[in-house]
Amino acid sequence: MFDPYKVREDFPILGRKINGHNLIYFDNAATTQKPNKVIEGISYFYRELNANPLRSVHSLAQNATKAYNEAREKIAKFINAEPEEIIFVRNATEAINLVSFSLPFRKGDSVVTTYLEHHSNLLPWLRLKKNGINVKMVDIDENYELKMDDFEHLPRNTKLVTFTHASNVTGTITNAKKIIKLAHEARSLTLVDAAQSVPHMKVDVKELDCDFLAFSGHKMLGPLGIGVLYIKKDVQRQLSTFMEGGEMIQSVEINKIIYAEPPLLFEAGTQNIEGAYGLGLAVDYLNSIGMKNIERYEEKLTKYLYQKAKEINGIEILSGKSKQFGPILSFNIPGLHSHDVAFLLDKKGIEIRSGFHCAQPLIEDKLKANGAARASLYLYNTKEEIDAFTAELKEITKHLHG
Amino acid sequence: MDEDRFYELSELYKNPKHKGKIENADYKYEDFSISCGDRFSVYLKTEGKKIKDASFDGNGCVISTVAVSKLCDFLIGKDISTIEKMDLKDIENLLGIGKISSSRIDCALVGLKAFKRAIESKNSNIY
Numbered sequence A: 001m002f003d004p005y006k007v008r009e010d011f012p013i014l015g016r017k018i019n020g021h022n023l024i025y026f027d028n029a030a031t032t033q034k035p036n037k038v039i040e041g042i043s044y045f046y047r048e049l050n051a052n053p054l055r056s057v058h059s060l061a062q063n064a065t066k067a068y069n070e071a072r073e074k075i076a077k078f079i080n081a082e083p084e085e086i087i088f089v090r091n092a093t094e095a096i097n098l099v100s101f102s103l104p105f106r107k108g109d110s111v112v113t114t115y116l117e118h119h120s121n122l123l124p125w126l127r128l129k130k131n132g133i134n135v136k137m138v139d140i141d142e143n144y145e146l147k148m149d150d151f152e153h154l155p156r157n158t159k160l161v162t163f164t165h166a167s168n169v170t171g172t173i174t175n176a177k178k179i180i181k182l183a184h185e186a187r188s189l190t191l192v193d194a195a196q197s198v199p200h201m202k203v204d205v206k207e208l209d210c211d212f213l214a215f216s217g218h219k220m221l222g223p224l225g226i227g228v229l230y231i232k233k234d235v236q237r238q239l240s241t242f243m244e245g246g247e248m249i250q251s252v253e254i255n256k257i258i259y260a261e262p263p264l265l266f267e268a269g270t271q272n273i274e275g276a277y278g279l280g281l282a283v284d285y286l287n288s289i290g291m292k293n294i295e296r297y298e299e300k301l302t303k304y305l306y307q308k309a310k311e312i313n314g315i316e317i318l319s320g321k322s323k324q325f326g327p328i329l330s331f332n333i334p335g336l337h338s339h340d341v342a343f344l345l346d347k348k349g350i351e352i353r354s355g356f357h358c359a360q361p362l363i364e365d366k367l368k369a370n371g372a373a374r375a376s377l378y379l380y381n382t383k384e385e386i387d388a389f390t391a392e393l394k395e396i397t398k399h400l401h402g
Numbered sequence B: 001m002d003e004d005r006f007y008e009l010s011e012l013y014k015n016p017k018h019k020g021k022i023e024n025a026d027y028k029y030e031d032f033s034i035s036c037g038d039r040f041s042v043y044l045k046t047e048g049k050k051i052k053d054a055s056f057d058g059n060g061c062v063i064s065t066v067a068v069s070k071l072c073d074f075l076i077g078k079d080i081s082t083i084e085k086m087d088l089k090d091i092e093n094l095l096g097i098g099k100i101s102s103s104r105i106d107c108a109l110v111g112l113k114a115f116k117r118a119i120e121s122k123n124s125n126i127y
Helices: A004-008 A036-049 A059-078 A092-102 A123-131 A148-152 A176-185 A273-289 A291-309 A338-346 A360-366 A383-401 B003-014 B062-075 B088-095 B102-123
Strands: A086-089 A110-114 A134-138 A158-164 A189-193 A212-216 A227-231 A249-253 A256-259 A328-332 A353-355 A372-376 B027-032 B039-047 B050-059
Touching: A036 A059, A036 A273, A059 A086, A059 A273, A086 A092, A092 A123, A092 A158, A092 A189, A092 A212, A092 A227, A110 A123, A123 A134, A134 A148, A148 A176, A158 A176, A176 A189, A273 A291, A291 A328, A291 A383, A338 A353, A338 A372, A338 A383, A338 B003, A338 B062, A338 B102, A383 B003, B003 B062, B027 B102, B039 B062, B039 B102, B050 B062, B050 B102, B062 B088, B062 B102, B088 B102
Parallel strands: A110 A134, A110 A158, A158 A189, A189 A212
Antiparallel strands: A086 A227, A212 A227, A249 A256, A328 A372, A353 A372, B027 B039, B039 B050
């Protein structure tokens, strides 16, 4: 039986006071808090396991190598991939950039992305325009769903279709399986930005059949500075190296370099072993609770959040209209900028995000807003926190119009 | 800044003074933005070195909007060189608040930075 109050005991930061009030942390789409298991695990790594892995023959290095490899195996299993298909990077941004630098695009090729994207799945592709690559933007409809027609009529020479699995603004969960099928029919590769989906739902790369999938560890209870790029085995050979240096070679002579096999081929230099180890522990923690349980609880909580938010007079909601959506509420209070809303909530210990959420084209061009306030939930949030949050929003609107 | 002061400023935000474009401005900088969600244009009308009129246009939060509005009010009648000498402390004084929290410094400064940019760009003949 899933018990959020029991879960909360695993997260020491949730006991903190902010401006004299109990912390209510509603900025989980930006980053999540860490359970004791992860916090203490990182300390354990440095107390017991630390060495430079892979190369050294001594026992401690073997311990560090084992920790690194086991983390890779855990994460592979978590998304139903093979360990060799898991590349450790800093975050989803680096994962997507790696693909944008390593896939051999030719002048005249097309990349298809969408208006739902975070800047991290937009700028790496817009950068390619100067090399003569066409970038097509798929639009959204009035329910914040991607226009599927566009995927049925992809531009000629589409090399890559890249899109978000779950929007960090509208919450929209996209029909990834169908988009990938359509892209493959047009002989295009596919990249899924899963930064907002992997933390909240069971994601299975074999079922999706995507070629690339990117996510960040820190948005799923893991440490900062570690992320994952999944590259399907059959596709790995198409990529050139992104960075070169230590650990990614078998042999180096000045005139002859023999490279290592993936995943090491894409992991130049000493890696963030502490981060990978910590992310492995975060995955253990999520598994111990069960992704199905998390999904079910968040769905209930999100429904309650929307029900309470809609009771507030004058609030403009910019999320949650799609058939499926994640635990995100984006909104504005007319007469205040989103930064001001965040500022006032912070006075009561309630931490939300405001501004453009690194999705300026979506918010400005499509939602026609000058920023948005955003509350985003995770497994440790509660109904009582939602009550406190919506009560405070009511107070703010009363102050403004009263 | 406490909530009471914030709500006082939010009253000024509803209908800020000096909002609107000055046609034939001697100095201007349009669509200036440094922090997410604030975007301002600023205009100055001068006579010799004296600022005859100052205005802004665009959208931002309570802090940025009231700060640029009060800045316009302050600048009218002053020497043009006043602008380059101003800093965060002066904006905090105009807003009538103590030290602003670090996350709102960009908001407080966006108007002043736009005016500084307007003068620099005129001097370097961008316009």
